[in-house]
Amino acid sequence: xxxxxALMLRAPTDRAQYRWQRTIxxxxxxxxxxxxxxxLGCLVTAWFGGYFSRFPVxxxxxxxxxxxxxxxxxxxxxxxxxxxxxxxRAWWNQHWWLVHAGCLAWCGFFAAVGAIEASPSLVFSxxxxxxxxxxxxxxxxxxxxRKQALLIVTLMELPAVTFFLIEVPALRALVVVLSVYxxxxxAHIRRGAREYDAQIDVEFALITSRTEVQRLSQQxxxxxxxxxxxxxxxxxxxxxxxxxxxxxxxxxxxxxxxxKRVNDTFGHSAGDACLRHVAxxxxxxxRRGGDLVARxxxxxxxxxxxxxxxxxxxxxxxxxRDDLASHPLQWDSQAIEVTASIGVxxxxxxxxxxxxxxxxxxxxxxxxxxxxxxxxxxQARLSAIAP
Numbered sequence: 001x002x003x004x005x006a007l008m009l010r011a012p013t014d015r016a017q018y019r020w021q022r023t024i025x026x027x028x029x030x031x032x033x034x035x036x037x038x039x040l041g042c043l044v045t046a047w048f049g050g051y052f053s054r055f056p057v058x059x060x061x062x063x064x065x066x067x068x069x070x071x072x073x074x075x076x077x078x079x080x081x082x083x084x085x086x087x088x089r090a091w092w093n094q095h096w097w098l099v100h101a102g103c104l105a106w107c108g109f110f111a112a113v114g115a116i117e118a119s120p121s122l123v124f125s126x127x128x129x130x131x132x133x134x135x136x137x138x139x140x141x142x143x144x145x146r147k148q149a150l151l152i153v154t155l156m157e158l159p160a161v162t163f164f165l166i167e168v169p170a171l172r173a174l175v176v177v178l179s180v181y182x183x184x185x186x187a188h189i190r191r192g193a194r195e196y197d198a199q200i201d202v203e204f205a206l207i208t209s210r211t212e213v214q215r216l217s218q219q220x221x222x223x224x225x226x227x228x229x230x231x232x233x234x235x236x237x238x239x240x241x242x243x244x245x246x247x248x249x250x251x252x253x254x255x256x257x258x259x260k261r262v263n264d265t266f267g268h269s270a271g272d273a274c275l276r277h278v279a280x281x282x283x284x285x286x287r288r289g290g291d292l293v294a295r296x297x298x299x300x301x302x303x304x305x306x307x308x309x310x311x312x313x314x315x316x317x318x319x320x321r322d323d324l325a326s327h328p329l330q331w332d333s334q335a336i337e338v339t340a341s342i343g344v345x346x347x348x349x350x351x352x353x354x355x356x357x358x359x360x361x362x363x364x365x366x367x368x369x370x371x372x373x374x375x376x377x378x379q380a381r382l383s384a385i386a387p
Contacts (some may be wrong), residue, residue: 015204020202021082024092031073031099037137038106039066041130045113049123055116062109069102078173096148103155106134106148111160119170131156139185143192153185214307217357220295222272231294232355234299235304238290238353242306242347250346251358252303253366254282254320257339257374259299270331274338277329278355285320310346310379313374316376318346325375341369345380 032125039062046052046059046149076095079087110127117124135153142149161178164171218230227233235251244250256278262272275295282293282301292304305313321342326337343365369376 007270011094015200018086018204018207019082019197019200024078024082026079026089026144027092027095027142027229034099034134034138035070035073035102038102038109039063039136039363040071041106041127041134042066042109045109045123045127048126049113049116051116057113058109058381062105065105066102069098069105073098085216099142099148099152099156103138103152106131107156107159109146109270110156111163114160114164114168114171117170120174120304124171128178130169131160132178135185136188139188140192143189144196145188145251146193149189151191153182153189157182191194191383214275223275223295225279225283225301226292228294229298230303231292231296234292234294235302235359237353238304239347241359243349246349248304248307248309248346250308250310250344251362252301252305252313252317253343253359254301254303254322254340255342255361255370256299257341257370257383262336266331266334266336267284270336271330273331274329275338277327278338278340280325281323281327282320286321308346310344313344314344314377317342321375321377338373341366341374342377343367343369343380344377 007131014016014352038146042059042062043050043092046055051059059214062076073095076091078091078100082088101245110131113124126289138152138156139149157178165175167376218226220227238249241247256274259271259274262274278301279293279295282303286293286305292314294302296302303316305316308316321340324338324340328337330336343362345362345365347358348361352361
């Protein structure tokens, strides 16, 4: 069975796609019990009419049919991948056939009762009340699809009503009643469809709001990079996964050189532009799946590099240092030099016993790069790598 709450948590960002997936879940769940109630209606009608002894073949046939439809509706599960439009559309059409089969089966039983009773007897009244109840429920349950809801009501009423009108004159008064009620049901279907769409709008608005809040909680507002909270969560996750398998994992800690001087000389707007400039160049450089670039402080950044050895990470850090140094920030017709001190290393599973151990070791290398003249790349606990 589809978990609607889980669907909302992983909902697509497109409203139409969300409505489609939500409707599939609703359709499956709402169609589960229809055939059960048809069978109950058949049992009650047959009990009061003595049909078990008078017409056993009719009763058994109808009950077997409703039992089979109940089983098929329950076992005909929606595709696991609700984003697969071809598979979901095929499932959708097939499931409607199961629903329509139940409607036609009840209509046939209702017509048979009318033919047997040939008058508005108690038994026929029970069958008629069941029909009214079932069509009313269908208007509500299947309101997410107006055409299908209308078709269900029509299938359950029209064949039997036509038969009564032509072949059973004593039941023509009921034909008038059902015809008037049919008009009411049309209005009910339209109202139900509007209410369903309004519910979808509310749900999707909540999902959109939650997604935006989640994005803001994970993203640095100035640069668009991951923030410190997201970095710590991602690095911790990568660290523990790599530690289990002793897999390579590298980290860079980056600190911009003389950033305070940029703010003091050119103003804070230039400082903000400098941070965005650096963030854009880093994002353009670290684009592999799994790479994470984060702003962890004022002018501090970190880059998480899964499946990366120390040697590879050092080369990447050198390339980043050279890229920043060769691309100054253009600000008010002036070129503002941007350089960075970078600490880098891969995790050392013999001495790193926690993500904090790894970070402290590489952060110390970043400070060592500053002490050695800035615009340097320093491998943790190793000598500086010359610019």
